[in-house]
């Protein structure tokens with residue numbers, strides 16, 4: 001197959017299984033509403049769980065940061081891109097979350113690739129929850145370590161894999177709150193099994209950070225666990241973008257030597273770091289936002305169950321409705337859009353075959369009446 005044939009074939013493969021992806025150019029997608037082709041929709045697809053992406057405190061911080069520092073960092077953190085703002089945010093995150101060190105990355109994707117790439121060597125084993133995010137599984141597959149997946153949220157399954165005594169280090173990987181199912185990992189049993197195997201635990205808490213735990217410190221704090229590697233991202237509840245890993249002192253120094261996605265990449269713009277810092281303040285003071293989100297989640301779950309849908313086992317802002325068939329899931333999103341509600345059909349390969357779903361995300365920016373509009377639309381659309 002030459003290049004042209006290969007590309008043609010690849011596109012046809014996706015089309016044949018109704019998994020062809022398009023991007024739509026959206027106006028105001030980080031908001032309670034979004035506008036598409038001049039039409040306004042209620043937005044049930046945003047990961048901006050606390051509604052911080054438009055918070056005046058964050059906008060101000062970004063503006064002032066840009067006025068003071070300009071708009072770009074000017075280089076990798078290993079050259080001149082690491083500023084006093086970066087240093088102060090890392091210190092603050094580490095102290096707040098109870099770790100010796102925090103290191104910033106430009107994205108959660110880069111953090112996971114960089115960390116796993118630096119940690120996993122030939123002869124090591126990575127044991128990952130089988131529903132872990134693509135950025136985690138891909139990094140594991142690309143590493144020279146052996147990847148095994150344990151059954152979703154199943155510490156017993158992890159124990160069986162971990163118990164097979166082989167030389168080499170064990171890195172156990174899970175999410176805190178799962179991105180496609182919204183359910184939470186049982187971090188205490190997973191921590192225990194990881195410890196029993198002499199391994200380390202990496203928790204990617206992209207969807208728990210800011211939302212759960214005291215002050216929004218996330219899933220690990222909520223469950224009283226202290227994973228060796230905790231990844232948090234700032235593109236979801238923090239409303240900005242970027243990521244950090246929390247870890248022990250020598251681990252941070254090790255990652256600074258070996259995490260290529262940090263070393264060979266331009267550091268976060270300092271103005272963005274200022275906005276993330278303001279987001280952390282907003283998260284710490286965000287009990288009212290978290291309460292509003294909690295009430296929206298409860299309203300949705302009660303309402304959708306009354307309609308005869310089966311909501312998943314999720315207490316989080318991510319509320320999937322399992323549909324199964326790709327085409328049906330797409331048809332449903334079309335009908336919901338006709339009724340003014342914007343949400344996305346998530347299809348394989350993002351989720352396992354036959355588990356296409358409507359991924360509904362709720363935020364603190366939604367009004368209770370918005371939830372009722374969605375419930376009415378779900379009732380009509382069926």
Ligand SMILES: *Cc1c(COP(=O)(O)O)cnc(C)c1O
Nearest residue numbers: 107108109133179204206233235
């Ligand atoms: C979104 C997400 C990422 C990627 O983070 P970005 O900052 O958007 O690159 C990583 N892990 C999980 C679980 C995510 O949901």
